[in-house]
Amino acid sequence: MGNNEYMQNAVTGWMVPHGEHSDIVMSTRIxxxxxxxxxxxxxxxxxxxxEEIGKLVSDALLNGGKTxxxxxxxxxxxxxxxxxxxxxxxISPQLADAVHYxxxxxxxxxxxxxxxxxxxHLRIQCIYPGLQLENAYRKADETDNLLESRLPYAFDEExxxxxxxxxxxxxxxxxxxxVHLPALTMTKQINRIIPAVSRLGMVVRGSYGEGSEAPGNVYQVSNQLTLGKSxxxxxxxxxNIVSRIIVHERKSRELLLGRSRLSLENRVFRALGTLSYARLLPSAEAARCLSDVRLGIDLGLIEDVDMNILNELMVFMQSGFLQNFEGGELTAEELDSSxxxxxxxxxxxxAADGEPHPDEP
Structure with missing residues (x-):
């Protein structure tokens, strides 16, 4: 399999910008x-x-008409x-660690x-691009109903x-x-929004959930409680909460563009230059530059880069993907180079306009 085919096969549905507010909302998960x-x-x-649980669940789905x-x-x-x-x-980091079962x-x-x-025993997950809460829930619920019709779920009436x-x-x-919130992060308003969201019964975490950081200004907003609510x-x-966050992010972007346009242009084009020419890129710097370039595209400052690659590269730049891509374990410097x-x-x-990138030296 060639490199291009490998990367194409590695692209999953949520990486393609689609759905409502896809300039800010990267994906929806149920x-x-x-x-x-x-x-x-x-x-x-x-x-x-x-072992028995694994067999029961796989049989219920694979032998239950799902292909x-x-x-x-x-x-x-x-x-x-x-x-x-x-x-x-x-999958979750916890499942990745559950090697034996x-x-x-x-x-x-x-x-x-x-x-x-x-x-x-089961965690049914559905992930869609953009803001698609109803569609994602409908798909997850459909899968859940099929499994529940064939498995003895632990359920209490109360x-x-x-x-x-x-x-x-x-x-x-x-x-x-x-969600991608670069403007709220740059203006430090995110430090006020996170506790405010918590008081409303939701939580804001890093892009990989509880205990994770927010590389590239990507955050995950989710509900905290499931009991007592439908x-x-x-x-x-x-x-409702995500819609309000989107409004604040858009206002912050307009503020940055209106008050500091030249500085913002300098930032996003420096980021594009770094991504286009750097020979060593640590993960934190790559995430920051990808975030800045994505913001530049959203604001119409950068017009010759295809937005589709930004979501892809946020995954492709990770150490696990890179080492699989290269065929084995890499040192820190080799990772940065790759x-x-x-x-x-x-x-x-x-490149969106088809213009060739400068040749490699």
Missing amino acids: RLARNLRGFRFPIAFSDEQA GYAYTRMSDLKALGRQTLVEKHL GAVLLSEDETVSIMVNEED FGYLTSCPSNTGTGMRASVM EKEILAELA RAKLIRERLRQR
Whole structure:
């Protein structure tokens, strides 16, 4: 498989800018936590129970009329393969660490992934590009209904779906929206927004969830509680809060453009120059430059770069992907070199106006 084919196959659906407010909202994710009646939670189950759960879940889906899914055990993947799935947001870091008993059922188009034996027996995840809460929930709910018709879910009439972590009990649903907020970060307004969002029952985290950072000014906004609210109420509240964040981000962008246009132009074109010519790119610098270039495109300052590559490169620049791409483990300097080379080549291949990128020396 050639390099171009490898990268094309690595592109997953949410990386393509699409859907409402796709200039700010990168993706929408719905995750449903479910457990099977009669089995201990993963924190306390036996290897035999883990094996049985995996078989029950895979049989329920694959033998239940669903096609286009692949069942993969974490033990069948090398560490770099598991890390790449995390970087693509298809599995959680916790599942990647569950080498002995974890598994994933992944749809062909990678919009749906069903994590088996993570914190709960099942975590049904649907991820769409842009702001598509209703569409993502509808797809997740469809998969959930199919599995529930074939599996004995642990459900209580008073408390709802029973989960390993009490905060997920109830609907078992976590809805999250991944947003790019460079202007709010530059103006430091993000430091006021995060606690304000928390007071409204939502949480703002890094792009890989709890405990993660926000490289490239990418944040994840999600609901905190699932008990006592319906799925419809959670989705409506999250949509309202995300809409308000989008309004604040747009106003901050207009403010930066109006008050500091020359400085902003200098920043975004310096970032483009770095991505186009650098020979060594640490991950933090690459994420910052990609964020700045994306902002430049959104504001109409940069017109000759294809927006499609920006979401892709936020994943392709990660260490797991790069090492898989290169075929083995890399040193820190080799990673920085590979990252810089891949970004240079991708910008050259996908220039929106078709103009050739300067040749490599």
